[in-house]
Amino acid sequence: MIYEPIDTTIEKLGEATIPSPAGYEYYTKDSAVVLYKAIFDNPEEVNDYHAAKPTFFEQAGPREKIYFDPQWVTAGIVTCGGLSPGINDVVRAVFMELHYRYKVERVLGFKYGYEGLTRKHGHKPILLTHEIVSDIHNDGGSILSSSRGGQDPAEIVDFLIENGIKILFTIGGDGTLKGTRAIHDEIKKRGKKISVIGIPKTIDNDINMIQKTFGFSTAFSKALEAIKCAHVEATGAPNGIGMVKLMGRHSGFITVNAALASKEVNFVLIPEQDFDLEGEGAFLPILKQRILKRKHALIIVAEGAGQKFFENNDMTDASGNKKLGDIGVFLKAKINEYFRKENIAINLKYIDPSYMIRSVPANAEDSVFCGFLAQNAVHAGMAGKTNMVVGIWNNVFTHVPIDVAVAKRKVLDPKASYLWRAVLSSTGQPNSMIARE
Amino acid sequence: MIYEPIDTTIEKLGEATIPSPAGYEYYTKDSAVVLYKAIFDNPEEVNDYHAAKPTFFEQAGPREKIYFDPQWVTAGIVTCGGLSPGINDVVRAVFMELHYRYKVERVLGFKYGYEGLTRKHGHKPILLTHEIVSDIHNDGGSILSSSRGGQDPAEIVDFLIENGIKILFTIGGDGTLKGTRAIHDEIKKRGKKISVIGIPKTIDNDINMIQKTFGFSTAFSKALEAIKCAHVEATGAPNGIGMVKLMGRHSGFITVNAALASKEVNFVLIPEQDFDLEGEGAFLPILKQRILKRKHALIIVAEGAGQKFFENNDMTDASGNKKLGDIGVFLKAKINEYFRKENIAINLKYIDPSYMIRSVPANAEDSVFCGFLAQNAVHAGMAGKTNMVVGIWNNVFTHVPIDVAVAKRKVLDPKASYLWRAVLSSTGQPNSMIARE
Amino acid sequence: MIYEPIDTTIEKLGEATIPSPAGYEYYTKDSAVVLYKAIFDNPEEVNDYHAAKPTFFEQAGPREKIYFDPQWVTAGIVTCGGLSPGINDVVRAVFMELHYRYKVERVLGFKYGYEGLTRKHGHKPILLTHEIVSDIHNDGGSILSSSRGGQDPAEIVDFLIENGIKILFTIGGDGTLKGTRAIHDEIKKRGKKISVIGIPKTIDNDINMIQKTFGFSTAFSKALEAIKCAHVEATGAPNGIGMVKLMGRHSGFITVNAALASKEVNFVLIPEQDFDLEGEGAFLPILKQRILKRKHALIIVAEGAGQKFFENNDMTDASGNKKLGDIGVFLKAKINEYFRKENIAINLKYIDPSYMIRSVPANAEDSVFCGFLAQNAVHAGMAGKTNMVVGIWNNVFTHVPIDVAVAKRKVLDPKASYLWRAVLSSTGQPNSMIARE
């Protein structure tokens, strides 16, 4: 594998010259970096690699000098797209860091996603206070509510200016970040000094060059409950089949981690690994063998798996994401049909727990993680960075240009991933379920 | 209201003459009773009532003299119908009481419901041991698995005789109890001395003359989690509507208790209370008012509610229960359609958590309760009672003839129930949602 | 057993003549009763009993006519004594029922127990609103905070009058109720028309003539977690002994129910059942046998058990309750000492989870139950009842004179209780652990 250096330069509004009022005992140097690549096939390769220009990310953290004078700053927060555990933790921590560390007095929460950043929907911004945000981390969802879909960047920038916003924090996924970039471009076009900082919210954990997104830990942990129930149902009836559909439009991270935690799953279907339904070596005949031999089976499927079965579908949702075919409902029908043809009475129980996963409060792991993401987003914004998203790489919080973050989706490579290797071990499913000619 | 005396006499296989080996310090007299009616509109009424023949239930409990000599007893356990929290607690406690208290050495577990009580499905009974049952109460489902639907009573009785069964414990709901009665009738026809004892498993809590069935407490407690998620979803999007379908084919007990525990619910729809969808005073216009006023709404609906909308449906499932129309999916479509017509953009999130509720382990309340039901079932069986089900009334464990238990469903009376009164208080929904002419 | 009729007459401030504004479709008659005794050794006894004057409780519920005109009512709520799950549910429901059903506009929350009902501690009452109480049921503890100990009734009545209180709701246990009675006596002495209504909060479930108190279900359910941990610790080391101390100053209800739910416990020690430590047949030698045979043991002990070992202790706490000797710490030392003498190396792990039990939010069972207790307390207060506490008997909500409720403690009778019988079955511990001469 050859690593092309990637441009990870972070855009700035100007020079940071104001001493930080944050009162920390130590600050992160603006020059500090974390290496993109820390693993090598052998020690010699290390030096070769570093002789070439290595890729690194700017480290996140509080800067000794900042760009914005806090007394002039009004900051805004908006939460977009689907719910994810931890949104309120992030909103709370952004407010707390701005308010208590940087003494920013005016932090506005915009309601209902990008809808709330325009005039036309009539949603009023909320002036956030300690009292409002103090306990919100105990609740799932978003106190700001959310919506899908973009709005006209020009209208948004008008609205930002109208509200005196100097730093806008956008909490959202791929679509939201693209929207954030569009807002940034419009700001830049107008020559305004407004920082836009993304905080990557995608329960699927599929953002490029970012090791982990918030909500993911909670999500696969919570998914376990549904899987346990499906296992109980599968073993509770003759020829019982439990099937659970989990989140993961482009990547199987939730599904794979949930399978590894559960240890009961027999089949894991993910977007990154193709499979056929019928024919020798395909999924349904293998499922049949399992049922005949063990009398029950447990399947988990990522929502983005098997999309080839919905080829003519080209609907998109309000966020501009391709509307997926419902692989859970599809498989349920196909499995029932197949076993009917095979004359085997089965009991298929299908669980779609998505809304019961994404709306719970963050677990402790995510809660801590959200705090750091939010604080680092504030540090970045106050330092005058813009058009970037806060990330983490090699366990160090980073600044990632939005261009890099949205360049492609992070996916799991079934040919090289130790995660997928472990799934095959744990489930006993074959390396491939492509039908043989 | 006039109380017709009900025949609550318990059938016996013969006189109980063998001293109980159970070693208890105190036993329940076979004559002991609990009054059916303990509440009166005024104190005078008490005496009037008792001057007439009052109805009472036989008290459950260990008897000093038993009918079966434990050394000749093989007992059997079978679990039928859908899963419910606590089945394994019951199986465990039946075994433990038989084994440790009565010294019954052979307890068979029949697999897959009534299927396992015939030869033709080829399911082998399991010889239960301390080791097998010791930890099963920590898991949901049934270690014996279950199935729906009856089998030929003659075949079953053949199989019972073949396996030397003297007492059969059937764990199931209305359909199962009717099956148990049919088995009893066949046994009686053949003049055999085999006891059949039902343990009422219905998550819906709808068995006649029985105050509470096991799994119900766990069910409405667990349902709360889905309701919380639906509430978060409802408040997390513009005009968000959360809707949860809960168990309750004939009665709204789970739905009502879950609503009272949640305190967030705006609309509760149950089988016992009719409602219309459109027209003045009907559900959808009232929902619209709520959305316009508060921008979000939370609905919970029992699966048996609104069945009038599926009038031509007369399918039945394998247990002989009428197949219900799916009111959740139906309402989801109707609500979306209605608001589309009204030109109001809504965000409806629908959750059907049934399989994630019925397959969890019993909570502590149910776990304790299951133990008593099971022990009392064993006491009854060893005492030679038959054709009965173990119940509870005025907090005392009772013996109830199967005829009484299956005579009708226990339902909630919206015109007189303090539960429904409290729901109206808690939700603020109108007393009636029938369309006015 | 002979039942002496008990005087259960409820004191009233005067005649209820005002039509209730509550808008319920059905009301509870003021004459309605529930029988105290519903179980009998044989059916004949029923008539004999009812020929004599039977004891019954007044039924709780909304009355068609009330005593107080809501527009003149200021109500007050105070929470006293130790924390218990569900206090906030009760506070919330008292407010909601007063506010939405009876249109009472002024409901004051007094802070820090009876301290907040006097001037001298300087705690200001809070004017409760929908917003303040709306979400409090999701949190443990009491938003009003609490304190132990009484205050001068005269000072309290002065303060009530000063604040214009017409109905005072006191949420507390035995000590609190005695305080409530003293307040009532002072009010009466002064000829004031102020109602005082108790809502029985005792996690121990030991209030006389009341079937169940709130928080109890949550408490024994939560106790299970500590017991599971103690079991894991016991089996995790050579000769491991796990011991858990649970709440129960006078009665073993929590301990017994937790043992029955757990099914792993080997020894249950409760206040109602005497035991010796050393000598033939006593606790320690029996524990030794268990350790030698099975290499681990699990003990749960109610805090009020074995108080004879602390005979010279006569301290009392601020609530006037006798200060108990710490039986957990005492047993820990005794067990370690005994095995040291016996030259057996053990690993004793002692868990005292009290603060982790009483401070959690109510479970779903308790949450529903708290709602009904609170609503019925409001109905009683508005109807002009006083010097009473809301209870439940034979599953019907009742009015109980404070005199009756505090006459003695409800305890479990080891000689007659089916609960204790089940504990002996479940643990295998001997009927008696009194040392034989």
Place this chain on the structure above:
Amino acid sequence: MIYEPIDTTIEKLGEATIPSPAGYEYYTKDSAVVLYKAIFDNPEEVNDYHAAKPTFFEQAGPREKIYFDPQWVTAGIVTCGGLSPGINDVVRAVFMELHYRYKVERVLGFKYGYEGLTRKHGHKPILLTHEIVSDIHNDGGSILSSSRGGQDPAEIVDFLIENGIKILFTIGGDGTLKGTRAIHDEIKKRGKKISVIGIPKTIDNDINMIQKTFGFSTAFSKALEAIKCAHVEATGAPNGIGMVKLMGRHSGFITVNAALASKEVNFVLIPEQDFDLEGEGAFLPILKQRILKRKHALIIVAEGAGQKFFENNDMTDASGNKKLGDIGVFLKAKINEYFRKENIAINLKYIDPSYMIRSVPANAEDSVFCGFLAQNAVHAGMAGKTNMVVGIWNNVFTHVPIDVAVAKRKVLDPKASYLWRAVLSSTGQPNSMIARE
């Protein structure tokens, strides 16, 4: 900071020449490494660093060639020291990987820690099977049980040889690893080809050069529950103080992460940060200010904090760890005494939840993590590595020489850690609580 290269060479029993039977699609090269240092103060430093000899760890993972022929291998597993969530996950995964991937037929579980590796305690090893380990990950503790303290390495090696052990997996912390090294040294002295592989179990997460140990995520997550309860208690009484003691003998990782997840904590006391009790700027006066101002306070303290207050204590436990003074009990007394002197009535509630944390099952994060640790331990053992422990660094699983792992404890540096910086932000406690002269 100057990085001295560290010798991370892994010892091998001999050359790995046998093709792996594991059947993986891809293997990890034996030369593959992960860099120790991935962060730099500026990009230039990267090249300077790599010009010098950088430190790297060998990557863990399955090797294409292995050292042991599986058909001759008997493997052993032993679990030592205190309980930690995830032990059973590790035991299960070691067995599964050995059995299903490498076809090792004989895996022995040694009971009760190192006691079970000698003859003299008489504990019999268990022959592990799929059935035995299949569900153990659902339970806390260790199915093998554990014990503290070492045993004579010579006796252990005798016993290993007697049982034909080729690979020994030791699951334990610092003391256990030192014991493992002693066993290795004895094996080497005798010229035997037995591999010893450590799997780092320390709930405190304090092992040198290892990013994370298993059980840690579960531990701080579970600790949150105790902290929530302490917070409820603190706010539930006048001048309420909640205090929780958490695990962490040498390091505050659990305490710090729990504080960050909780967001309610006011004081965090850890071993790495000195503090005084009395005098200007010290802990107690600052606590007093908080109480006077806010009327409640929440303290969490790591068990190893404030050990200077127990200077004359030099007891050690069976594992050779210095016995710590009980800082929780000590502080409880000191706080009560101080406020008594100050004439301020407080309500201090102290919770020590250790046994309720370490004995729970692993959460989903830890469960996945345990699987990888165990599988990589098996790969290392089969490849003939020895005297090493499996670790993780920069998110890559690694091989770490035991010498490196036990060289010192991993601690948090309050002068440079972003974790501690975040704690100060979250609690508002001063940077230092050392008394000023």
